[in-house]
Amino acid sequence: MSDVAPGGSPTSHYKRVLLKISGESFCRSGESGISMAEITSICEQIRNVVASGVELAIVCGGGNILRGKEFSAVSATINPSTAHYMGMLATVINGLALQDALENQGVSTRLQTAIRMEGVAEPFIRRRCIRHLEKGRVVILAAGTGSPFVTTDTAAALRAREIEANVVLKATRVDGVYAEDPEKNPHAVRYSEISFQDVLQQGLQVMDAQAFHHCMEHNIPIVVFNYKKVGNIGRAIAGERIGTRVVPASQIGNATEG
Numbered sequence: 001m002s003d004v005a006p007g008g009s010p011t012s013h014y015k016r017v018l019l020k021i022s023g024e025s026f027c028r029s030g031e032s033g034i035s036m037a038e039i040t041s042i043c044e045q046i047r048n049v050v051a052s053g054v055e056l057a058i059v060c061g062g063g064n065i066l067r068g069k070e071f072s073a074v075s076a077t078i079n080p081s082t083a084h085y086m087g088m089l090a091t092v093i094n095g096l097a098l099q100d101a102l103e104n105q106g107v108s109t110r111l112q113t114a115i116r117m118e119g120v121a122e123p124f125i126r127r128r129c130i131r132h133l134e135k136g137r138v139v140i141l142a143a144g145t146g147s148p149f150v151t152t153d154t155a156a157a158l159r160a161r162e163i164e165a166n167v168v169l170k171a172t173r174v175d176g177v178y179a180e181d182p183e184k185n186p187h188a189v190r191y192s193e194i195s196f197q198d199v200l201q202q203g204l205q206v207m208d209a210q211a212f213h214h215c216m217e218h219n220i221p222i223v224v225f226n227y228k229k230v231g232n233i234g235r236a237i238a239g240e241r242i243g244t245r246v247v248p249a250s251q252i253g254n255a256t257e258g
């Protein structure tokens with residue numbers, strides 16, 4: 001699917017991509033917090049493919065630091081809304097780390113947040129975000145939607161529509177969408193492509209329900225892939241056929257989209 005440009009960078013068949021990276025990819029397996037070594041390896045892949053001209057916005061999660069639902073469940077004295085705001089701030093911490101790691105590798109970036117915090121980052125302004133993308137800057141979108149009780153999956157789906165991204169790339173720990181849980185059945189079949197309707201009918205897990213329905217309603221393809229395999233983030237952005245593509249039924253078997 002991807003070609004190699006004269007400079008050696010893979011060219012992407014997408015014009016504009018929204019990449020959702022969960023917080024767990026910001027730390028070592030089984031740990032929490034931030035590992036700049038892990039982030040740097042992600043950034044190397046991003047640098048190579050962005051050089052080819054694909055426009056890239058990244059929504060980062062915060063689960064390596066705090067998830068509102070989990071934190072409020074174990075902390076009787078915290079208001080659930082407060083816990084979710086803490087989770088959103090965790091995504092800003094990750095966004096700052098990602099920004100510096102990318103800039104260190106010569107990638108021009110902007111960090112935009114859904115909760116205003118002048119002095120740290122720009123506010124998310126749709127038209128400004130798109131302008132940055134058009135100028136070749138990677139835009140990191142942090143603080144989720146700015147509202148509690150949802151996850152950064154939902155932020156990714158909403159922002160993808162706002163910025164008119166061609167696809168949502170969902171980086172996970174598994175190779176894609178399986179007919180059964182691959183951790184329970186090692187022989188479970190992985191789909192290379194599946195329709196939104198079939199995901200629903202079979203009760204499969206792709207993104208959180210709100211995010212999934214938003215993408216389905218607005219025909220935004222989702223690619224679920226394993227970020228732990230070296231090079232996969234770059235391949236996914238470049239549009240190589242890895243993981244599982246979730247698409248409208250009318251696009252099954254059609255390799256390119258909008």
Ligand code: UDP
Nearest residue numbers: 023061062063067068084087088144145152
């Ligand atoms: N969060 C929120 N609103 C949003 C996005 C995130 O309240 O729009 C909070 C929520 O508590 C969530 C936490 O931020 O658990 C971190 O995000 P998420 O769980 O999506 O991170 P990930 O699992 O992707 O690392």
